[in-house]
Amino acid sequence: MQKPSLPKGTRDFAPQIMRKRLHVINTIVEVYRKYGFEPLETPAMENLSTLTGKYGDEGDKLLFKILNNGNFLEGLNAADFEAETDLNKITNHIAEKGLRYDLTVPLARFVVQNQHLISLPFKRYQIQPVWRADRPQKGRYREFWQCDADVIGTDSLLCEADFLLIYHEVFTRLHLNNYEVKINHRKILEAVAETIGYKGELMTLTVAIDKLDKIGWEGVSKELAERGFAPEQSKLLQELLQQFDFNTDVIGALEFSLKDSEAKSAGINAIKELLALLGNKVNSLQVKLDLSLARGLDYYTGVIFEALIHESGMGSVSGGGRYDNLTGVFGLPGVSGVGISFGLDRIFDIMENRSLFAGQDRPECKILLCHFDEVSFHYTNEIAQTLRDKGISAEVYPDIRKLKKQLDYANKRNFAFVGVAGSEEVQNKTIQLKDMDVGSQSQLGLNELIEKLR
């Protein structure tokens, strides 16, 4: 007999978990929609030609590839295998498709493929699983969910302003009040590089800075030294990479600390416009301008976002930014876009740790109806049908069993109300209603029951 199991790094979501996940998803969706985003879904499978080369060499290795159907070996001969010199060559021959690795590349593919049908700016949200053959570990899964929103086809900073408002509204609605959103701008990072005398060396700089969280300033300085940075430069860099409150004061601080340059003007102007668009709203947002935020700069070209929840013991729960050439690789250059992505699994874990799912304890279904015998079973079934006709969800325990067993089931499912009917209730056309929240009990007629449950 097979003992059933799941592939490593994948999970089932039982009803009591699903309710909570749906609460998070629905909250994010409601906020996205409030800002004009509309849903898009793309297939789990993409052609490997779409996916390969988009996520770096490491990413390519983490793609799940799907074996071609039929005789996938056709056209290969034993020598190909004997050599085994080039696993990639064989892979390409036997697998044409792979599983989605993120939601951004499929978006770019979609926009290019449908460019004559969609109207720019294109605002879409997309909440779907992605798959990566990473080594599973705590909080890292091989199947996990991303909740993305992007605007494609405009370089307006209004999009960035809206994303900051979206962050605030999502985290506030989820009661994750001690969130923090870090932002930075690629042009400001360029201005930092120029200020320490390393114009053009942005990539070297950011690769080192990206490790700040892990190896600290000592480690970063060492790495920069190896790459030819002088100690004074490292020191100056450390002084520059500060965190600022995000309000108009920050303009003065940047003017003061950064050397004048085109990059500096561009960066500061962007921050000014963003602040103007946020107006007084900015005071309620928990945003920091963090000059040490770098995030994959080969990709992002303007504002960069990263969100975290303080005291959660987790890294970022969301990231994003502006990219100026997402669709270029598929043949549509010069289209600017900006987007953010929430990691559902991390948000879920934090909320679970903080017991923020109290509202999702109960099943959607309002009442379980219990009975004592054939007659009361049919009676409760009629009551359930009437309740449903009135738009009230109801379930009848399906078997004639001891009441204790039925109540056990009600408790395990955590119903808010349990209705019990025996011969007396059948005769009087009533139901004994137990309110499981307060522990009270009352004898109600059908109309009273309907009123109570509404």
Next chain:
Amino acid sequence: MQKPSLPKGTRDFAPQIMRKRLHVINTIVEVYRKYGFEPLETPAMENLSTLTGKYGDEGDKLLFKILNNGNFLEGLNAADFEAETDLNKITNHIAEKGLRYDLTVPLARFVVQNQHLISLPFKRYQIQPVWRADRPQKGRYREFWQCDADVIGTDSLLCEADFLLIYHEVFTRLHLNNYEVKINHRKILEAVAETIGYKGELMTLTVAIDKLDKIGWEGVSKELAERGFAPEQSKLLQELLQQFDFNTDVIGALEFSLKDSEAKSAGINAIKELLALLGNKVNSLQVKLDLSLARGLDYYTGVIFEALIHESGMGSVSGGGRYDNLTGVFGLPGVSGVGISFGLDRIFDIMENRSLFAGQDRPECKILLCHFDEVSFHYTNEIAQTLRDKGISAEVYPDIRKLKKQLDYANKRNFAFVGVAGSEEVQNKTIQLKDMDVGSQSQLGLNELIEKLR
């Protein structure tokens, strides 16, 4: 430059399609929940040991298999490939996982794996994509959605009664009023076999009957003759396999036409109980007892369902039934279950053909705000922020462009309302509101706007 494309048989769902799909999904979910079903999700990937052998030889061939990560060739030698005698052997070596083929086997796997955690009866709904490497054709995709609900762990006919009510409510809510649900019972099919003198030959019989739609009675008779049925038996069979209205009259009809047997009593008793549980409700349901309904009898053991929409040019849009040993293959015998599954794609196609998505024409977002210049752009942004604070969704055209271009965008997105502000509106603190439904236009203050959009 890559020209992007999608794998055969897969589809993107653009926002205007997604809105409609979500309308169907949400309707089905609401009804499932009303009857006490709760959500379950399982991973896209399952171990091939879970999937293989569950869907017949044909099904095994249609499984999408996922190439193992890392050096999947390790342990194979050239001779294995040279021989190429056994593609399966190589497949087993290089692929351990496959994509979900349906939602029923994952449910069985879940129930067995979590039997000590879940309380029976277990009522779950599950709406997820499944993948089959079928030859794509009109209405048949390689990635498609199933919307399942099952009850596991009770043999109560209350479940079957509820599913008939669910069918009625789902189709009525979707305005698919000319639906028909066919039901049959395996025991009645057995009684039919006994009546024509072929007790125990149920499988032969049903394989032939299953082809009735395609080859007609002439074809079926011929096939039965080849399998040793006498012409009189075929004729009698044809007389028996009628369709009956589903009400108490049907009991008399069955009593009359079927030869007495244990199977007959069991079948008739089940129908009686089902009718008793439906009570007067049965008169509003469009159910037929169809003795020619057979559906994969190796699997189903009790009631069988099939639903179709008349004049849709499509086959069934839903099927299901009772199975007595779903979990047996995973080591948990003797657990009865019953379920149904809606095919989202077919329902979508029928509704699209019948223009039943009128309510899903508009985006969720209520209003697009347009402007003439920098000042009115910022003004409309402030209005949008205020609207959102009041819980009203709003979008601002993000770039300062000619009004015509902005209105083109509003038309393409099909906004219900468009607000326009120029210098006059900025000065008077008003907005010019266009109601795109009725084509009217009015000058409103902010409070009036909020009232209007609520």
